[in-house]
Amino acid sequence: NAGVTQTPKFQVLKTGQSMTLQCAQDMNHNSMYWYRQDPGMGLRLIYYSASEGTTDKGEVPNGYNVSRLNKREFSLRLESAAPSQTSVYFCASREGGATEAFFGQGTRLTVV
Amino acid sequence: GEDVEQSLFLSVREGDSSVINCTYTDSSSTYLYWYKQEPGAGLQLLTYIFSNMDMKQDQRLTVLLNKKDKHLSLRIADTQTGDSAIYFCAESFMNTGFQKLVFGTGTRLLVSP
Numbered sequence: 001n002a003g004v005t006q007t008p009k010f011q012v013l014k015t016g017q018s019m020t021l022q023c024a025q026d027m028n029h030n031s032m033y034w035y036r037q038d039p040g041m042g043l044r045l046i047y048y049s050a051s052e053g054t055t056d057k058g059e060v061p062n063g064y065n066v067s068r069l070n071k072r073e074f075s076l077r078l079e080s081a082a083p084s085q086t087s088v089y090f091c092a093s094r095e096g097g098a099t100e101a102f103f104g105q106g107t108r109l110t111v112v
Numbered sequence: 113g114e115d116v117e118q119s120l121f122l123s124v125r126e127g128d129s130s131v132i133n134c135t136y137t138d139s140s141s142t143y144l145y146w147y148k149q150e151p152g153a154g155l156q157l158l159t160y161i162f163s164n165m166d167m168k169q170d171q172r173l174t175v176l177l178n179k180k181d182k183h184l185s186l187r188i189a190d191t192q193t194g195d196s197a198i199y200f201c202a203e204s205f206m207n208t209g210f211q212k213l214v215f216g217t218g219t220r221l222l223v224s225p
Contacts, residue, residue, distance in 0.1 A: 004154075033213065040120060042200060042217035043155075050210045090154060092213070099143055099204075101213055103154035 002026050006091050006104035013081040013111045021076040021107050023091030031094050032074035033101070034058075034066060036087040043090065049074055081111045116216035118201055123222045130188040132219045134201030137182060141203040142211070144177060146186045149198040149218070158186070158199075188221075196223045 004025045013019055025032065030051045035043040035058075045058030049068040063085060065077045074093075078085060088108050094101040115137045124130045136144070141163050147155040161168045161175045161184075168175045174187040184201055201216040 031211065035215070040217060042116075042118075043215040045212070045214065048210065048212070056208075056210070092155075094211075094213075099145075099160050100157045103156070105154045 004091055004093055004102050004104040006089075006107050008107060009105065010108050011110070013078075013109065015082060015111060017081050018077070018079050019081065020078075021089055021091075021109075022073070023075065023104060024073045025091075025093040025102070026072065027093060027095075027102065028071065029093040029095050029102075030071070032068065033092040034064075034074065034076045035090045035092065036060065036085075037090060037106070038087050046076065046089075078109075081109075083111045085109065086111045116201055116203055116214055118199075118216040118219045120217065121220050121222070123224065124191050126191060126193055126223055126225050128191055130186075130191045130195070130221055130223075132186045132188075132199050132201075132221065134184040134186075134216055135182055136184065136201070136203045136214075136216075138203060138205045138214075139179075139182065141205045143204040144175075144184050145200075145202040145204070146173075146175065147200040147202060147215075149200065151197075155200060191221075191223050193223045193225060196221055 007022045033048045034046040047066040049055045052071045067075045091104045092101045145160040146158045172189045176185045198218045200218045
């Protein structure tokens with residue numbers, strides 16, 4: 001059972017480049033989340049999706065876009081990467097009212 | 113607004129008890145969680161407590177919730193070197209029809225032999 005799978009695991013971008021971080025879950029969960037993790041700041045919510053076709057901004061959405069085209073996948077796009085977006089990105093999913101959120105292994109992104 | 117705070121570091125000796133503290137601001141929280149993150153890995157759920165409970169015990173872990181003070185703690189008994197990790201407190205609450213999940217800053221626990 002794969003759970004939540006994120007790709008890629010590592011990425012280095014030049015300032016101004018674009019890329020999409022992929023996330024897929026095989027647990028048939030409705031809710032999916034994207035967080036970024038920075039030292040001393042914990043996990044901050046970028047965007048979330050309550051169900052297929054719906055997305056909403058979290059705490060730090062600027063510079064990002066998301067797409068939830070189907071129930072399994074929730075992608076995060078950086079249109080023009082900036083050094084401030086250097087971080088570790090985590091995708092998570094859970095069923096609506098359930099207790100546990102399941103996390104992917106993370107994508108370590110460096111923007112130079 | 114939602115805000116979850118934790119101290120950044122805790123250092124203990126093997127065999128001692130560790131207590132990690134957390135404060136939160138949203139009084140409508142339904143669940144409160146403790147997640148563990150080992151180096152280079154994602155987050156794994158350790159334990160959780162429903163907001164109408166005061167205490168939950170699970171083997172070496174004890175969670176205490178003071179809803180009046182909006183204070184949550186995690187006690188790890190007989191701390192082992194394998195417990196060294198970052199521990200995140202998180203709260204779940206309903207916001208515009210969606211269960212949001214907000215995390216604290218994380219507490220890095222270092223257990224020395």
